[in-house]
Structure formats: C-alpha cells, structure tokens
Amino acid sequence: MTMIQALNSALADKLADDADVLIFGEDVGYFGGVFRVTAGLQERFGLQRCFDAPIAESGIIATAIGMGAYGLRPVPEIQFADYILPAYDQLVSEAARLRYRSSGEFTAPITVRSPYGGGIFGGQTHSQSPEAIFAHITGLKTVIPSTPYDAKGLLIAAIEDDDPVIFLEPKRLYNGPFDGRPDQQVPGWHGHPAAEVPEGLYRIPLGKAATVREGEAATVLAYGTMVHVALSAIEECGIDAELIDLRSIVPLDIDAIVASVQKTGRCVILHEASRFGGFGGELSALVQERCFYHLEAPVERVCGWDTPYPHAFEWDYFPGPARLIKALRRVTGEA
Template identity: 85%
Template sequence: MNMIQALNSALDVKLEQDPDVLIFGEDVGYFGGVFRATDGLQKRHGLTRCFDTPIAEGGIVAAAIGMGAYGLRPVAEIQFADYIFPAFDQLVSEAARLRYRSGGQFWAPITVRSPYGGGIFGGQTHSQSPEAIFAHITGLKTVIPSNPYDAKGLLIAAIEDDDPVIFLEPKRLYNGPFDGRHDVAVGNWTGHRDAEVPEGHYLVPLGKAAIVRQGNDVTILAYGTMVHVALAGIADSDIDAELIDLRSIVPLDIDAIVRSVSKTGRCIILHEASRFGGFGGELAALVQERCFYHLEAPIERVAGWDTPYPHAFEWDYFPGPARVTAALRRVTENL
C-alpha cells in the first residue's frame, strides 16, 4: 500500500469494527476526499457513517467535540492543514480542555485528520506546517507519520485514543515514500514505492519513536517527510548518523532521544516548518536539558525559511539533502 491506501484501510477497519466511529468533512463522502483517502468508504458503510459537510471548519470540529462527548469516536477531516485555523478556538478552548473542565465526566475522543506540508505547488494556503502550534496546546496530541505502515497503525491508535488527536499527513508521501531527492526544474520527487501494510487491525503506539538507522557519530531527529530527506543527506556523507523518526511529537518519546544523543554526543533537528518558533526549538531545549554533559558540539537545526510560505521558491525553501549533509559535517568537524 501507499500512504493513501494505508489511511483508507485504517478508516475502513475502524468503521467495520466499531459502530461509534464515523467520518465526515468536506468532500469525504461521495467524492472520497480531495486526495482520495476516504474513497469507497461511504459506499461500503453508508451515508450516516461517512458523509460530507459544509465548508465550515469550526462547525466540523465543534460537531466532532459534541459527538465525542456523547460517546462516539468521530474522525473529522480538514481538507488542508492551512484551513484548520477557523476551528482553532474549538480545538484549544473546548476539545483540549473538556476532560479537565468537566472533572472527567466528559472527554473528546476525536481525531482530526489533515494533509499538511508543501510539495504539490499548492501555494501559501495549501502548504503550511503548523505542528508546533498544536504541540503547544496542553491536552492535544499531535501525530505525523512518515510511511504507510506507521500511518495505518498510528491512525488506528489515534481513533482508539480517548484524547483529541491532530493527525497530520505529509502530502508528499501520499503516493509512496520517496528517496528524499527532487528535481528542482520540475519539482518531482523520485523513488516512489509502496510498502508492506497488513490488511487488518494493528497499532503503532502513540509516543513511541522509531530508530530508522543506527549510528554512532550524530543523532538526527526528524518526522514525516523529513525522515526521507535525512536518509538522503546521510547517504551523501561519510558520517555514521543515527536517525530517529519521532512519529508523534506529542506525546514525545524523550527516552529514545536521550538514549541516542547520550550515545552519539551530537544532535541535528530537521523539520520542514519555519525555523523560528518551530518544534525544533523545543527539541533543542529538551536535548540540552537532559544531555548537556554528553554533547560534543552545538545542537543544529535544519528547517524552512523564516518567511511566509514562498510558493515561487518552495523547492529552495524545503530542507534538502545538501543542507542535511552540510549540517552533518559541521557538527562532526571535531571528530
């Protein structure tokens, strides 16, 4: 399966298993979603289990919160992460706080799925990476898969979780993982291939990072699309780097991070979002607090530019393998 097929399979499994699960959002029903992630689900499970909504993100999330408090497990799709902000007050003031405010009488077991990140020439309003904003909100969980197997297992885990989960899906990975390289002239990522994904139910636990590559010289922390970019950057160097795929940034597998950085003594943090105020700053602080006496070089951040999303220059804006390789050489120059 590619990632779209894996996500579709996860939704299909949960609709089949649990009558309390339902899916709704803009164009997710008859049309099957703008990226086809819900293709065929309405036909298989009916109009009351997978249905379309008006273009009203605040209403979509508000309805999901009410359904969750009632006892259902709604999966709401926001068509692009850029359009989630009309629902931000519902997520921050209602979903994230409901369990605490009600003294445990109500909670919001909702999953909000959304395509995120750039790479499809979507411009400024279809390409942003707002994960750091959601990571800051206590009470929300934020998940970002990097491959089809994880996408399915993480989505099932998110739907079964009793807390609200923001599930961000990297658009560049939808049709298959890539080798982290692109042709700047045409903007096409290469190396697409599918992955082995079981048909039935399985879980990838939230808050458990994966070691994608073992190494001894430096630790790279990444998630989503940037996992593949990191692999390409490592391949272009002669440096024995360890690559950690965080998979979820809240909850964060800090133990896996500390083990790796304590071993390597060096750390590079890689994400697509703008550098200033990005989640990489939080990761750098956590690494410094816990691994200071193990560090042999300053912590490096490789990220997007500190600008509004530059549609005309998006392939320069993205951290690519060359920037990863340069960071690897900087942090290991005293080896």
C-alpha cells in the same frame, strides 16, 4: 500500499470494527476526499458513517467535539492543515480542555485528520506545516507518520485514544517517499516497503519513536517527510548518523531521544516548518537540558525559511539533503 491506501484501510477497518466511529468533512463522502483517502467508504458504510460537511471548519470540529462527548468516535477531516485555524478556538478551548474541565466525566475522543506540508506547489495557503501550534496546547496529541505502515497503525491507535489527536498526513508521502529535490525518489521505506501494510487492525503506540538507522557520529531527529530527506542525506554523505523518526511530537518519546544523543554526542534537528518558533526549538531545549554534558557540539536545526511559503521556490524552501549534509559536517567537525 501507498500511504493513501494505508490510511483508507485504517479507516475502513475501524468503521467495520466499531459502530461509534464515523467520518465527515469537506468532500470526504461521495467524492472520497481531495486526495482520495476516503474513497469508497461512503458507498461501503453508508451516509450516516461517512458524509460531507459544509465549508465551515469551526463547525466541523465543534460538531465532532459534541459527538465525542456523547460517546462517538468521530474522525473529521480538515481538507488542508492551512484551513484549520478557523477551528483553532474549538480545539484549544473545548476539545483540549474537556476532560479536565469536566473532572473526567466527558472526553473528546476525536481524531482530526489533515493533509499537511508541501509538495503540490500550494504555497502559503495549501502547504504550511503548523504542528508547533498544536504541540503547545496541553491536552492535544499531535501525530505525523512517515510511512504507510506507520500511518495505518498510528491512525488506528489515534482513533481508539480517548483524547483529541491532530493527525497530520504529509502530502509528499501520499504516493511515495521523496527527498528535497524534484522527481528524486528516496529508495525504500526504512524497513517497511510500500507493499508491506497488513490487512486488519494493528496499532503503533502514540509516543513511541522509531530508530530508522543506527549510528555513532550524530543523531538526526525528524518526522514525516523529513525522515526520508534525512535518510537520503545520510546515505549520500557517508556520515554514520543515527536517525530517529519521532512519529508523534506529543506525546514525545524523550527517552529515545536522550538515549541516542547521549550515545552520539551530537544532534541535528530537521523539520519542514519555519525555524523561528518551530518545534525544533523545543527539541533543542530538551536535548540541551538532558544531554548537556554529553554534547560535543552545539545542537543544529535545519528548517524551512522564516518567510511566507513561496509558490515558485518551493523546492528551495524545503530543507533538502544538501542543507542537512552541511549541518552534519559542522557538528561532526568535517566541514
């Protein structure tokens, strides 16, 4: 399966498994979603289980919170992650705090799906990577898959979770993995080829990182599209780096990060979002706090530019293999 097919399979399996699960959002019903992730679900499960919503992101999320408090498990879609800001107050002030404010009497078991990141030349209105603003909010979980296999297992786990989950789907991976150069496909899905997505329910625990590639020279921390960029760079430069796919940034598998960095003594962090205020800063601080006496070089970050997202220079904005290779050579002393 492609990632689109895997996500569609996860949604279909949960709709069939649990009568409390429902899907709604802009164009997700009859049209099947702008990227076709929900294609065929309304026809199969009916208008009350998969339906369209007005172009009102705050209303979509507010409605989902009410549904969740009532006992349902809604999976609202925000058509692009860039559009989620009108609903940010609902997510922060209501969804994230409902369990605590009600002393556990109510929860918000909602899974907010949204395509995110670049790859379609959408610029600063359709291609942003806002994961850091969700990671900062206590009570929200943030998940970012990198393969079809992970996407299905993580989405099922997210839907079954009793807390609100922001499920960000990298657009560049919807139909296959790509590195930082146009039309350049990365070989393989790090152990999970596109065809190997099981039918039926299976789960990948939230907060459990995956070791994509073992190595001794340095640790690369990545998630989403950047996992494939990192794999391409490591294979190209020949440095024996260990690659960790975080899968979720909240909850974060700190134990896996610490074990890897203590082994290699070096760390490079890779993400598509802008560097300043990005989640890489938090990762860098955590590594420094827990691995200081094991580090043989400063922690490096390879990120997007600290500028508005450029339409015309999208492939230059992306942290590509060349930029990661330079960072790996610096931390290993090969520069």
